[in-house]
Amino acid sequence: MSAFRLPGRGRIDVARPVAFRFDGKAMTGAAGDTLASALLANGVHLVGRSFKYHRPRGLLGAGVEEPNALMGVDRGPGRHTANVRATTIELHDDLTVETQNRWPSLGFDLGAATNLLSPLFPAGFYNKTFMWPRSAWETLYEPAIRRMAGLGKAPHAIDPDRYTARHDFVDLLIVGAGRAGIEAALAASASGERVMLIDEQPELGGKLLANPARWDWLAGALTRLDDAGVVCLSRTTAIGLYHDGFVGAVERLTDHLPPATATGPRERLHRIRAARIVLATGAIERPLVFADNDRPGVMLASAARTYLHRYGVAVGKRVALMVTHDSGYQVAFDLAEAGIGIAAIVDSRPDLDPSLKARASDLGLELIPHAVVIGTHGAKAVTGITLAPLGSRQVRKIACDALLMAGGWTPTVHLWSHGKGKLGWDEALGAFVPEGEMDRVTCTGACAGAIDPGHGVHAEALWSPRDPASFKAFVDLQNDVTARDIRLAVREGFRSIEHIKRYTTNGMATDQGKTSNLNGLQVAAGALGNTAPQVGLTTFRPPYTPTTFGALAGSAKDALFQPTRKTVIDSWAHAQGAVFENVAQWRRARYFPRASEDMDAAVARECRAVRTGVGMFDASTLGKIEVVGPDAAEFLNRMYTNPWKALAPGRCRYGLLLGEDGFIRDDGVAARLADDRFHVTTTTGGAARVLGMMEDYLQTEWPDLDVWLTSTTEQYAVIALQGPRARDVIAPHVEGVDLSPEALPHMAYAEGRICGVPMRLFRVSFTGELGFEVNVPAGHGLAVWEALWAEGQRHGITAYGTETMHVLRAEKGYIIVGQDSDGTLTPDDAGIGWAVGKKKLDFVGRRSLARPDMLLPDRKQLVGLLTDDPHYVLEEGAQIVDVPNAPVPVPMIGHVTSSYHSPTLGRSIALAVVAGGRARIGETLFVPMADKTHRVTVSEPLFYDREGARLDG
Amino acid sequence: MTRFSAATLLAKAIGHHKGWPAQWPDAAPKPSYDAVIVGAGGHGLGAAYYLAKKHGITNVAVIDKGWLGGGNTGRNTTIIRSNYLYDESAFLYDHAVKLWDGLSQELNYNVMYSKRGVLMLAHNVHDVQSFKRHIHSNRLNGVDNEWLTAEEAQAYCPPLSIDPNARHPVLGAALQRRGGTARHDSVAWGYARGAAALGVDIIQNCAVTGIRRGADGAVEGVETERGFIATRKIGVSAAGNSSVLMDMAGLRFPLESFPLQALVSEPVKPFFPCVVMSNTVHAYMSQSDKGELVIGAGTDAYVSYSQRGALHIVEHTLAAICEIFPVVRRMRMLRNWGGIVDVTPDRSPILGKTPVKGLYVNCGWGTGGFKATPGAADLLAWTIAKDEPHPINAPFNLDRFRSGRLIDEAAAAAVAH
């Protein structure tokens, strides 16, 4: 047993040694230790280097408030975590940790040179320098600053751990399992309510764990809670309080286990909705601000008590205390009773509680009232302190190996503050406490300001006979913010605490100011000659403690990041070697390469097959909405630009949907199945949006219409057969439909059976060829596809993908909403003004088409473009100009929206939008690329079968 | 004004830095000003600075209901870029980028503008088409923006995953090398110091409670918590609170205010060299000089002034970040906060005159106002000084919502088919 481990004390299992590595050095602790307690037991105080000045630092606290002892924890490849507080690392076998932000070693850190230059680095120094020469900021200064900054190691490998999440619904959530939280749980446990008690520590009990006198009570209480069915979660941190009783909490599941034995998810996010929430989050002890208060061995008094009683560790052999609050005395008494030498208790107050004085006297402790510590000594650990009576220069030195600070208590009001709860200044506590009411949420215990024992004073920095600007008295230990930095900020006109925080970075370190916010506020208030509440409080932000990205991302990764929608024919396409593309949430076959074909070769072959024989295309991703009811035609009439009432059952019509702003939103073919029933199709990406828009109008604008809307997108597989021989492929399998051109002409619709299953058959074409779109129940889709594929072999059938579909439709000048239109085109712009019912008095978007800007002749209009060089395929997105080689900024009159090599025509074709384009047909325009300007001729946006004769095949 | 330099810093260090004066005085309101700017963010303070510097109008007050720089200026993810599609937007944002370059020297205040490059990721064929369109348009407008293959993008930003089997694989990226970041607070402070040195009064904690108009309808001044302040020219630059202020002048605006969240990680050593944005996956990230990953989250769906958002927005954001940069999965979120962004129907700003004589507005920047700070400030100052918009901001008028001449960058990138 080490010299600092106290036999017979603590809640740990000293009989079970645990081996760990600290900066490569093998050490031993005990089961139940934290890394912090184990290091102290080994006599290690130096645990880190500070952010800016690389000053040696030791443990300040024993919990999440710890600002100094940040470690890199290595649990194997991809499992390195930076910036973990030693006070929260549970010791386990094979624990491997490294200190951070030092080179070459913790003991000898070259970065400490910055400490010598620190007069040049006051708060905000970077705003005042590094401006000359101008170019040096990016090439010299900033790279140097970046290298110096940062704390832990940057990540470089993918974390193999899993993270999970669950929803919890409870009547009462209690955050914090100290005395107050446990009492609240006990009180509620008899009610039969669903009660959940969560605490960030490995063990429930909070500060009771450092109070052996209450251990029996604690054990009994926890048993009663267990018996009552209260859900108690340890290692679970409430990270934020959100709207309407919602709390996010993260439970750490495996980090306390040796890597070899850790299984299952590493962390679990709890999304808790609670009818009532009790915040019993306790309070954190406040350090004191004096010269060189950052030397290793200078700690919070309460931390020393925790190390003593919970871990059986002495923080030193000769301990001094600097107190401004009564609560420090109990620590001194406890340490003395444990046989630890007390060098002195220095108290800034002149008048002390007689009972405390008496007790100190009984224990033989030296008590120095009305005095303050004005400095500390030692290199990498404190070896002594200098103190002076208040207002006096008669200094005195005392040797010690630890200095404990008792500066009072700061209620942990973070969650209350997340919930926008009001805070009020409690003069007696020298702190903000919850004030007023919050829906669902109450505070109890120390968090509510009910702090015992004793009283204290809460000054800014401790008085010193020296010039306060001449020494470093740290307020924010992690960010190296000193009291003089804060005074400098005030001097420079930063008057609000929010400004001071940002200028000095006080409270912005990874501990989020748990020990520095109030001290910073007090120092600022002193400098401003104001009271603390007048200077204000910075807003607390979630999370309470740093939270793993993975825990918040959860299982939403890789394939589960977003579900991929696949059609029932996807597996067939995959087996055929299709190359896929993502279209909205869907994965669609882009082309079906054979052997060594590239995309161009495959697309050329697929195009030829459709133009000369027959092609087969999976169109299942098209959105489908069933519009049903006596007013179905009236409803579509109001939604779409087209007239619908005269459309006969058994007929289809191209439908165009605008936003109320007059711009094209979506399009698709709709068939009238019966007087009161339409099958409406939408774009692949637009299905949900269109249905939502329809529902909106139907429910809120026209509730008088008797119409029902149902999404049927996933109910039907859609197989498009396109090409002169399309009829031959389906004919042998169709029952109950006369497929002849007379009975089923272009834009006709029929119902029957195919391959023995029910079918909705559309005689439609997005290729310009004879075409059928076979809709069958999705469950039969693959079987029908395979049957038609087999049938088609006699006709040379070819499967084609979206790329060929794009080329074929471009040859015909059919637009794709979202590619040729971009949310700024009207029907007339897109050359589909014919789809607007001229006699209709109203439809969605109609009024906007009459706005002044919609009538201008120079609006961008859809046209075709033919390059002078027939082999050059314009780049989609390329810009169009009418004057070549104009100086920058070059006036642009349009851009290429679709561009392909057309195998049918043996040359390139393009669609474009060009200002006043339709009046420019026949003109020469230019497409300037980075390397060359291409000449193009404006044409009709129609390149093939101008008469449309092939549609009627 | 004490000139900032390494030499001054050294000199002051000898005196324990006791010799630094206030960077700006905390002014009390005077009875009247030639112009009053409402909103002491970067835009408003900058407008006051340029009014004084370029137009000689120094009898100016900037008033704010809180502390200067306490709104969106201090809450954003500091991304700067100008690779916008439409001419109007490209000219507007590039005007700002040109001013960013040299702003530290102009203000004698290091705003830490760092041209580390902004990468915008293309994840599908539609993205590629859209980004190419941007690149070609930018080239002809003299705005730098170049296409990178996925491999080139990863070389530029090594933590980027270009796994072709990813749910949203990276097919390439558009890179604006002049894009980057700046230190947000410093921008507000630098303009405040610069403006104050030219005679501008910066009045904090003084909420405007009304806008007084005369019989002719023109503005006569602002009512504030600290009394009436007479002025003939009011520039409103109040971001999320613009609707509230316009309402005081009897104007209703095409604006809605939404919560926008952002977050930072704990600081680690530098490994993420640039800014990366993905509209498809909804993720935006850079690494600050301090070492924190700075991440833009999404907007919550509903109108709100509460400056708080929901956890599920953060969950989605971090899932997206981890999808694109899988190595950051074990990093830890340090702080998460919300701002209020005011959004117009075409998601482009309104910057110019209003129907009320003497009332000028700069609002509707949505999620992208920081990058425009010096440009918007300069143009607002011009518009106030001349009582007419500069050609660059003329298209960003209020009339466009009536005429239909919208500047809709987001629609132009619309996803469909």
Add this chain to the structure above:
Amino acid sequence: MLLIHCPYCDEPRPEIEFGYAGEAHIARPINPDDLSDAEWETYLFVRTNARGRHFERWRHVHGCGRFFNAVRDTVTDTFERTYKAGVARPGEADSWTGDTGGIV
């Protein structure tokens, strides 16, 4: 995450089941042609964007699918009440006695 009382399902459900649908009580003009460009602009784009009591629409997308209205304080994000589409716009918070379709 907000908790929203759907007046049709008559129970509070988490926000992720809902879609926000903009300001409420902006009826589409019966005859848009009668509106001037400025009036049409107002219908299309101008919004109250109230700081405080805000009338707004939500849709229980991942639930009953119905659109409904709500009064919510945009400073605190607290719902005053939700009510079914078609119910008249409520007056002041304390004076209103209309058909709530469910009190939040």
